[in-house]
Amino acid sequence: xxxxxxxxxxxxxxxxxxxxxxxxxxxxxxxxxxxxxxxxxxxxxxxxxxxxxxxxxxxxxxxxxxxxxxxxxxxxxxxxxxxxxxxxxxxxxxxxxxxxxxxxxxxxxxxxxxxxxxxxxxxxxxxxxxxxxxxxxxxxxxxxxxxxxxxxxxxxxxxxxxxxxxxxxxxxxxxxxxxxxxxxxxxxxxxxxxxxxxxxxxxxxxxxxxxxxxxxxxxxxxxxxxxxxxxxxxxxxxxxxxxxxxxxxxxxxxxxxxxxxxxxxxxxxxxxxxxxxxxxxxxxxxxxxxxxxxxxxxxxxxxxxxxxxxxxxxxxxxxxxxxxxxxxxxxxxxxxxxx
Amino acid sequence: xxxxxxxxxxxxxxxxxxxxxxxxxxxxxxxxxxxxxxxxxxxxxxxxxxxxxxxxxxxxxxxxxxxxxxxxxxxxxxxxxxxxxxxxxxxxxxxxxxxxxxxxxxxxxxxxxxxxxxxxxxxxxxxxxxxxxxxxxxxxxxxxxxxxxxxxxxxxxxxxxxxxxxxxxxxxxxxxxxxxxxxxxxxxxxxxxxxxxxxxxxxxxxxxxxxxxxxxxxxxxxxxxxxxxxxxxxxxxxxxxxxxxxxxxxxxxxxxxxxxxxxxxxxxxxxxxxxxxxxxxxxxxxxxxxxxxxxxxxxxxxxxxxxxxxxxxxxxxxxxxxxxxxxxxxxxxxxxxxx
Numbered sequence: 001x002x003x004x005x006x007x008x009x010x011x012x013x014x015x016x017x018x019x020x021x022x023x024x025x026x027x028x029x030x031x032x033x034x035x036x037x038x039x040x041x042x043x044x045x046x047x048x049x050x051x052x053x054x055x056x057x058x059x060x061x062x063x064x065x066x067x068x069x070x071x072x073x074x075x076x077x078x079x080x081x082x083x084x085x086x087x088x089x090x091x092x093x094x095x096x097x098x099x100x101x102x103x104x105x106x107x108x109x110x111x112x113x114x115x116x117x118x119x120x121x122x123x124x125x126x127x128x129x130x131x132x133x134x135x136x137x138x139x140x141x142x143x144x145x146x147x148x149x150x151x152x153x154x155x156x157x158x159x160x161x162x163x164x165x166x167x168x169x170x171x172x173x174x175x176x177x178x179x180x181x182x183x184x185x186x187x188x189x190x191x192x193x194x195x196x197x198x199x200x201x202x203x204x205x206x207x208x209x210x211x212x213x214x215x216x217x218x219x220x221x222x223x224x225x226x227x228x229x230x231x232x233x234x235x236x237x238x239x240x241x242x243x244x245x246x247x248x249x250x251x252x253x254x255x256x257x258x259x260x261x262x263x264x265x266x267x268x269x270x271x272x273x274x275x276x277x278x279x280x281x282x283x284x285x286x287x288x289x290x291x292x293x294x295x296x297x298x299x300x301x302x303x304x305x306x307x308x309x310x311x312x313x314x315x316x317x318x319x320x321x322x323x324x325x326x327x328x329x330x331x332x333x334x335x336x337x338x339x
Numbered sequence: 340x341x342x343x344x345x346x347x348x349x350x351x352x353x354x355x356x357x358x359x360x361x362x363x364x365x366x367x368x369x370x371x372x373x374x375x376x377x378x379x380x381x382x383x384x385x386x387x388x389x390x391x392x393x394x395x396x397x398x399x400x401x402x403x404x405x406x407x408x409x410x411x412x413x414x415x416x417x418x419x420x421x422x423x424x425x426x427x428x429x430x431x432x433x434x435x436x437x438x439x440x441x442x443x444x445x446x447x448x449x450x451x452x453x454x455x456x457x458x459x460x461x462x463x464x465x466x467x468x469x470x471x472x473x474x475x476x477x478x479x480x481x482x483x484x485x486x487x488x489x490x491x492x493x494x495x496x497x498x499x500x501x502x503x504x505x506x507x508x509x510x511x512x513x514x515x516x517x518x519x520x521x522x523x524x525x526x527x528x529x530x531x532x533x534x535x536x537x538x539x540x541x542x543x544x545x546x547x548x549x550x551x552x553x554x555x556x557x558x559x560x561x562x563x564x565x566x567x568x569x570x571x572x573x574x575x576x577x578x579x580x581x582x583x584x585x586x587x588x589x590x591x592x593x594x595x596x597x598x599x600x601x602x603x604x605x606x607x608x609x610x611x612x613x614x615x616x617x618x619x620x621x622x623x624x625x626x627x628x629x630x631x632x633x634x635x636x637x638x639x640x641x642x643x644x645x646x647x648x649x650x651x652x653x654x655x656x657x658x659x660x661x662x663x664x665x666x667x668x669x670x671x672x673x674x675x676x677x678x
Contacts, residue, residue: 001466001467002467003468004468010463010468010469053656053658054662079346079347080347086428088428088656088658089449089654089655089656090447091655091656091658091659095654095664095667097532098534098654098667100532101531102531103346103529103531104531104532104669105446105455105458105671106447106448106654108429108446109445116444120459123463123466123468124462127341127465127466128340128341128343129342129349129462129465130349188468190419190442190444192441192442193437315428315437316430317392317427319430320392320428320430320434323389323390323392328434328436328437330443
């Protein structure tokens with residue numbers, strides 16, 4: 001049974017186990033600090049496909065395949081796949097699932113979609129309704145640039161505040177049972193839509209930081225915990241500017257110092273000095289890949305025991321800023337504990 | 340506790356109650372067979388907004404407000420809102436929730452999104468994790484035409500097989516407890532992605548019928564039931580061609596006659612003889628509005644007791660058919676019983 005701790009904050013007493021995980025990435029991601037930690041690396045940005053969109057579909061399919069192999073299960077074992085991406089109408093995910101015989105539920109919370117998928121998957125297992133649920137999140141630099149910004153062929157310079165959309169995917173298989181010590185999802189929180197009036201789609205970190213803080217603040221309050229109760233608070237993806245703003249919000253509004261315990265996936269995927277990636281990584285695949293390639297293995301090795309993973313998403317479209325809309329954001333989270 | 344009946348088929352023993360529901364619609368929808376059954380009708384297709392996208396946001400906000408009023412609860416009572424739409428990056432929904440203080444999870448399964456939202460919401464309540472969850476689905480004719488087909492100003496003729504995207508929204512408040520007889524969600528099924536190779540985006544009914552049949556077939560088999568066990572099997576939205584194909588598939592593959600018990604929301608929203616709506620209605624708001632304006636009230640009046648609601652969605656984008664992709668489809672369902 002799940003327990004309602006507070007509004008939209010759930011505790012999972014059975015604690016669904018992360019049976020296996022995998023991350024795949026493109027060339028630039030594989031040359032960063034997480035080099036050697038991906039299950040597969042694609043040096044060809046098209047992954048042998050005719051279009052960027054189809055390349056992202058192939059990226060997803062590879063991540064799902066590797067996660068199922070890591071969990072030692074087959075497609076037939078999976079009761080449901082929950083996933084999403086940033087391409088219009090979540091097509092990268094839908095097409096990836098077309099060739100699998102796995103029931104599929106699509107979610108959309110922009111770059112918070114992977115955290116949202118994990119929260120919903122944990123609840124489906126905790127309720128007793130399912131045994132194995134897989135989750136995947138992806139993004140592709142070229143597909144996202146084409147859709148949200150400019151054609152790559154135009155060679156437009158990114159603005160100084162821009163983040164780089166990661167070419168990456170991460171996938172996880174959650175299970176109702178595991179006899180081995182595994183990272184387990186013990187709590188979940190669903191976020192409010194927060195809009196502080198940022199209108200520049202190159203200022204994603206600034207648009208999302210208040211949503212991350214709103215979710216963190218509620219989670220601390222509703223679970224009666226504080227930053228030092230966690231080995232790691234992992235957001236994805238605020239990058240440089242958003243991280244600075246999140247720390248400022250925590251300091252000003254609650255007197256909390258997040259610097260010691262907080263890291264952001266957008267600052268972990270790339271080397272911001274050696275690589276030309278703006279203020280850090282972004283895109284749904286960034287946090288999914290960093291969680292799967294770096295953080296979960298560090299939990300399995302015993303280095304980290306309690307990780308609060310907060311996905312942050314900007315709920316805009318390519319059209320909405322041109323219509324004068326500001327950028328709403330949302331942050332969903334799961335607490336992952338090694339038990 | 341939920342019970343896993345089979346892969347992706349869940350039984351809810353506590354049976355979350357539909358505490359209240361509402362549907363809102365545009366002018367043409369309000370002139371059809373469901374005239375007088377909407378909580379609010381908008382004669383101005385822009386709903387007083389500067390853009391079609393913002394008009395759809397206003398449509399969603401109205402449906403949610405009316406559903407909460409019908410359920411006699413306020414925004415503060417809702418633990419989570421689950422919803423979606425067809426506009427790129429689910430912005431109609433995200434923007435509608437921006438002004439509410441309600442945690443928000445976005446889903447995407449095209450026109451099956453409302454059924455998907457109901458299935459996930461029922462599980463969140465059944466698990467004990469939440470008390471009240473609201474769901475909404477919407478579509479807007481002008482926003483969808485602009486995004487998926489041609490600018491309205493161009494005056495392009497629809498093809499003979501085309502369906503009309505409904506300007507409508509439906510919303511529901513689900514609850515863990517109700518002391519009155521209410522329609523309750525007792526089972527859910529999540530669908531596989533099915534692609535039989537249809538490449539014409541004006542042939543949505545043909546693309547979705549095999550997905551509807553795959554989900555129906557599995558549900559009959561896994562729950563050991565047959566069409567005559569239901570007062571109504573309600574799909575949304577196959578319209579004329581898809582309905583014909585679904586009946587053919589059931590007859591050829593399982594010897595079943597669906598004609599007596601099956602109706603399609605796309606054929607219930609409009610009068611196909613008197614109104615110029617092609618082969619029937621489509622769009623996420625069509626099935627959401629027909630369920631909320633017509634079917635749930637008929638359950639409350641005692642006329643219908645067991646309704647199997649199967650949402651059908653075409654998982655394409657505006658770009659994917661131009662890249663030579665065929666149209667994958669998915670169908671999710673919930674069993675609603677009056678108890």
